Amino acid sequence: MEEGRTSEPAAGGHAPHHDEDLDHDHHVLGSNALMREVWDGEVGRFWVEETDRYEQMNAGFGVRLLGAASAQPGERFLDIGCGHGARTLDIAAAVGPEGRVVGVDISGPMLEVARSRAAHRGLTQATFRQADAQTDSLGAAQFDGIVSQFGVMFFADPRAAFANLRAALRDGGRLVFTCWQDLGRQQRIMVPVTAALEHIPLPEFNETSWSHAAFSLADPDRIQSLLTTAGFANIVIEPLQLPEYQGRNVDDVVTFSQRTELAGVLFSQANPEQTARGWDAIAKALEPHATTEGVFLDGAAWLVRAEAGH
Numbered sequence: 001m002e003e004g005r006t007s008e009p010a011a012g013g014h015a016p017h018h019d020e021d022l023d024h025d026h027h028v029l030g031s032n033a034l035m036r037e038v039w040d041g042e043v044g045r046f047w048v049e050e051t052d053r054y055e056q057m058n059a060g061f062g063v064r065l066l067g068a069a070s071a072q073p074g075e076r077f078l079d080i081g082c083g084h085g086a087r088t089l090d091i092a093a094a095v096g097p098e099g100r101v102v103g104v105d106i107s108g109p110m111l112e113v114a115r116s117r118a119a120h121r122g123l124t125q126a127t128f129r130q131a132d133a134q135t136d137s138l139g140a141a142q143f144d145g146i147v148s149q150f151g152v153m154f155f156a157d158p159r160a161a162f163a164n165l166r167a168a169l170r171d172g173g174r175l176v177f178t179c180w181q182d183l184g185r186q187q188r189i190m191v192p193v194t195a196a197l198e199h200i201p202l203p204e205f206n207e208t209s210w211s212h213a214a215f216s217l218a219d220p221d222r223i224q225s226l227l228t229t230a231g232f233a234n235i236v237i238e239p240l241q242l243p244e245y246q247g248r249n250v251d252d253v254v255t256f257s258q259r260t261e262l263a264g265v266l267f268s269q270a271n272p273e274q275t276a277r278g279w280d281a282i283a284k285a286l287e288p289h290a291t292t293e294g295v296f297l298d299g300a301a302w303l304v305r306a307e308a309g310h
């Protein structure tokens with residue numbers, strides 16, 4: 001149960017599906033100023049505290065992303081919404097000392113972690129920049145590749161953002177990213193939420209919550225349309241369903257989940273007795289997913305590859 005003050009939505013429902021809905025997006029998802037406030041503030045600090053958990057959660061997706069990016073020695077890469085920089089450092093290792101990778105993020109607290117890890121590993125080819133990937137120039141035609149692990153769903157104007165990414169790539173350069181499929185396909189969310197709802201009143205989910213943006217690219221037709229409009233070609237969208245680490249054991253997952261925004265929303269209408277029963281039910285529902293390596297629930301993402309058109 002990864003949600004909440006985290007990178008994730010607090011609620012169900014569907015992202016707008018078609019290009020003509022993009023203006024609607026702007027309204028629904030709010031401005032990047034809000035995202036900056038969220039990620040550069042409390043949410044960023046929350047995930048800094050949970051760095052290890054977050055990285056284990058997404059490790060499987062990271063392997064697939066890196067495989068698809070196939071960074072080669074000497075290449076120049078961007079990592080968009082790089083967060084703590086785990087993938088930036090992987091790319092840095094792949095491009096080697098002759099290459100270059102720039103991690104871009106709006107979150108100061110998360111970039112601090114990324115910078116200190118790069119320094120610790122002596123990866124001087126990795127640098128980090130606090131910037132808005134939608135509105136700030138990333139450099140014209142300077143990069144061979146762009147990667148993003150769950151970092152491209154939070155743009156107020158995705159059309160402008162993907163055009164900005166295209167502009168930073170040389171012709172034929174590649175864009176590779178992961179983004180979440182629909183909320184309903186996320187076992188990591190549906191297992192705990194369904195269990196709790198047996199015992200608590202249905203809360204009012206707010207689709208305009210900043211965190212709902214995590215599902216803004218759930219519709220592959222929309223991804224295709226956005227990327228085509230932005231000047232990308234040869235777009236391939238592959239479903240990935242992978243086990244996601246949630247925590248060491250059931251108690252650890254419950255304690256973590258209780259701090260998330262999703263928990264706040266989910267239990268907002270419940271009295272203390274219902275709340276206690278709800279958390280017991282979540283713990284029971286997690287038990288079958290506990291292994292000696294930790295608790296795992298599936299996450300469903302899209303792995304997207306595209307080429308900067310000529």
Ligand SMILES: C[S@@+](CC[C@H](N)C(=O)[O-])C[C@H]1O[C@@H](n2cnc3c(N)ncnc32)[C@H](O)[C@@H]1O
Nearest residue numbers: 007039081082083105106107132133149151154
């Ligand atoms: C779900 S986290 C992913 C972090 C990292 N890629 C990872 O998987 O470990 C999303 C990241 O996107 C960043 N972000 C959101 N909007 C952004 C924007 N407009 N420009 C740059 N980064 C942004 C957030 O600060 C956050 O670090």
